[in-house]
Amino acid sequence: MDTAGWPHGFVLSEATLLKTRRLTLKAQSLHDFDRLFAMSKDPEVMRYIGDGNIFYWSRETALIKFKEQLAAAKNHSPGVMAVYRQSDASYLGWCAVSHSRFLGHMELGYRFSRDAWGCGYATEAAWALLTETYRSTDLDTILACAHPDNAASIRVLAKLGFRYTCSKYSRPIAMELPVFRMDRKIFGLLAGDDYLLDHPSCGRPENG
Numbered sequence: 775m776d777t778a779g780w781p782h783g784f785v786l787s788e789a790t791l792l793k794t795r796r797l798t799l800k801a802q803s804l805h806d807f808d809r810l811f812a813m814s815k816d817p818e819v820m821r822y823i824g825d826g827n828i829f830y831w832s833r834e835t836a837l838i839k840f841k842e843q844l845a846a847a848k849n850h851s852p853g854v855m856a857v858y859r860q861s862d863a864s865y866l867g868w869c870a871v872s873h874s875r876f877l878g879h880m881e882l883g884y885r886f887s888r889d890a891w892g893c894g895y896a897t898e899a900a901w902a903l904l905t906e907t908y909r910s911t912d913l914d915t916i917l918a919c920a921h922p923d924n925a926a927s928i929r930v931l932a933k934l935g936f937r938y939t940c941s942k943y944s945r946p947i948a949m950e951l952p953v954f955r956m957d958r959k960i961f962g963l964l965a966g967d968d969y970l971l972d973h974p975s976c977g978r979p980e981n982g
Contacts, residue, residue: 792855792902797895799855799902801847802868806856807840809865813887822921823885825946857886857899866890869899871907871916877942877953882918884930896930904934908961918954921947928952935964 792799802810813819814829814836829836847854854870867886874881882904884896907913918936920927936954944951 790855790906792906793860794898794902796860797866797899797902798858798860799869799899800858802844802854802856804841804844806865806868807837809887810840810868811836813867813885816888818888819885822924822927855899855903857895859890859895866895867899869896869903871903871913874917874919876944877917877919879915879917880913882916882931882934882936882956891926896927897933900930900934904956904961905965908958908965914958916956918956919951920954922949922952935960 790799790801811829811833814831820829831839854868854872856868857866858864859866865887867884867890869882869884871880871882873879874883882900884900886896904916907916917939918931919942920931922928931954934956936956937960938952939955940953941950942953943949
């Protein structure tokens with residue numbers, strides 16, 4: 775679950791390019807702005823994010839801040855992975871492993887446009903990103919959280935192998951949010967030796 779307007783990624787290099795059976799994940803760029811901004815203005819997409827309101831920034835303000843974050847990612851930390859469908863090169867959303875101020879820990883987050891829902895893209899993209907994260911970094915535990923009413927997001931986490939670990943109170947929505955956990959050892963058991971390869975298949979969750 776992402777609680778801020780624009781996502782911040784901190785794990786993979788800007789040059790990272792991941793491919794799955796249907797998707798390409800690459801560093802977020804200015805080319806992605808229009809679709810990303812449209813998602814932030816969609817009430818259904820934002821329903822379970824933060825306080826559930828659509829993004830309040832104007833397009834001009836959002837573009838300035840997006841450019842600032844792209845520059846920061848290039849100079850200091852890797853960017854969020856934009857997710858594209860290979861068949862038609864359509865931007866679908868983003869996926870990231872980033873530091874969460876809310877959790878005080880590294881967190882898996884993702885957001886997809888409404889026309890990409892129900893196709894298993896979130897699971898497929900997140901598995902690819904988790905595979906690369908565990909393959910190329912020494913990170914051990916990755917957390918994730920979701921609004922308790924966001925059944926779709928919770929299903930994605932379950933398919934990935936995340937397990938409920940605790941709940942944490944969110945002041946903006948005055949509610950306890952379930953927190954889920956993935957550890958390197960558990961991921962290794964789920965993925966086998968595949969994630970240790972230079973070019974892992976990232977194919978485990980093809981049907982979800």
